[in-house]
Amino acid sequence: MAQDQALFEYLLRLGDNTLVLGHRVSEWCGHSPVLEEDIALANTALDLIGQTQLWLGLAGEVEGKGRDADTLAMLRDIWDFRNLLLVELPNGDFGQTLMRQFLFDAWQSINLGRLMNSTDPRIAEIAAKASKEAAYHVERSGDTVVGLGDGTDESHARMQKALDYLWPYVGEMFLSDDVDATLVKAGIAPDPASLRDDYDALIGRVMDSATLTIPDSRFTHKGGKTGKTHTEHLGHVLTSMQWLQRAYPGASW
Amino acid sequence: MKNEWPLWEVFIRGQHGMNHRHVGSLHAPDAEMALKNARDVYTRRNEGVSIWVVEAAHITASSPEEKGAFYEPSNSKVYRHPTFFDIPEEVGSM
Numbered sequence: 001m002a003q004d005q006a007l008f009e010y011l012l013r014l015g016d017n018t019l020v021l022g023h024r025v026s027e028w029c030g031h032s033p034v035l036e037e038d039i040a041l042a043n044t045a046l047d048l049i050g051q052t053q054l055w056l057g058l059a060g061e062v063e064g065k066g067r068d069a070d071t072l073a074m075l076r077d078i079w080d081f082r083n084l085l086l087v088e089l090p091n092g093d094f095g096q097t098l099m100r101q102f103l104f105d106a107w108q109s110i111n112l113g114r115l116m117n118s119t120d121p122r123i124a125e126i127a128a129k130a131s132k133e134a135a136y137h138v139e140r141s142g143d144t145v146v147g148l149g150d151g152t153d154e155s156h157a158r159m160q161k162a163l164d165y166l167w168p169y170v171g172e173m174f175l176s177d178d179v180d181a182t183l184v185k186a187g188i189a190p191d192p193a194s195l196r197d198d199y200d201a202l203i204g205r206v207m208d209s210a211t212l213t214i215p216d217s218r219f220t221h222k223g224g225k226t227g228k229t230h231t232e233h234l235g236h237v238l239t240s241m242q243w244l245q246r247a248y249p250g251a252s253w
Numbered sequence: 254m255k256n257e258w259p260l261w262e263v264f265i266r267g268q269h270g271m272n273h274r275h276v277g278s279l280h281a282p283d284a285e286m287a288l289k290n291a292r293d294v295y296t297r298r299n300e301g302v303s304i305w306v307v308e309a310a311h312i313t314a315s316s317p318e319e320k321g322a323f324y325e326p327s328n329s330k331v332y333r334h335p336t337f338f339d340i341p342e343e344v345g346s347m
Contacts, residue, residue, distance in 0.1 A: 034258070036279050040293040140289055147282060 022048030149210025171220025
């Protein structure tokens with residue numbers, strides 16, 4: 001696979017992860033259980049959208065067809081999205097949202113740490129900036145998972161249910177294809193599978209403190225990062241996220 | 254069962270400030286989360302370099318009713334103010 005094409009695909013994956021999750025998290029704005037969590041989640045969503053601008057902006061540059069971050073975010077359809085299935089799953093209750101957040105943040109913080117050593121200085125630079133935000137995100141979502149997991153009977157049950165539901169989407173983070181292989185060879189991105197040990201160690205530690213049990217299975221749903229098959233939820237996300245640009249093309253304010 | 258998180262008072266030292274200043278309050282389940290919530294609620298615009306949180310229940314406050322006994326006696330003691338000294342001009346503003 002040509003390196004520029006692989007790089008474009010890879011940047012879409014990074015940018016679509018943060019775009020879709022950022023939009024998902026923003027759905028809580030004004031609805032969180034308490035004011036403090038509402039603001040914290042809105043901050044997280046804004047961080048993720050900010051990272052999206054950098055990743056998709058660079059993707060547009062690499063593609064070289066004049067598409068900028070906004071165009072890529074607002075004018076692509078489901079089959080063009082390259083995010084992990086995990087991030088498009090519905091928010092569910094607050095516990096499920098925070099569990100999804102932690103499962104993503106843990107991977108994101110490890111992956112960004114590796115990308116800081118990328119041979120592509122543009123990627124290393126974005127990763128360095130984003131990794132500070134990711135470090136805070138994973139600390140916050142991790143603490144909340146522990147607080148709720150090791151909380152009341154009800155919060156514990158809800159967190160275990162969330163983990164059981166989300167776990168079969170975790171494995172997709174560590175799958176590789178030609179895109180990954182091309183970039184690993186060029187030293188641009190880490191081998192996804194090589195992140196698994198650090199990830200399992202971090203997740204294991206937090207779930208232990210949270211008194212939660214990680215399901216004993218490595219089965220994983222897949223198709224998000226390759227764009228082969230998304231869940232039925234992504235279309236609904238895009239419907240609300242993109243409607244303004246769809247209804248009023250080119251609108252700005 | 255008490256469902257409400259305790260109240261915390263938040264103090265922030267700004268970029269150029271020497272002292273922590275009271276900026277407001279918030280609710281949180283424990284001190285660590287109070288710090289995080291303070292970071293998210295009160296430093297969104299790069300306001301601070303250091304945060305203190307203290308559970309509001311641990312603050313002992315003077316009561317407004319005692320205002321008279323507390324503060325009025327010092328009203329009439331003008332000699333406590335350093336206004337009776339001549340400051341040499343060379344000293345400049347103090």
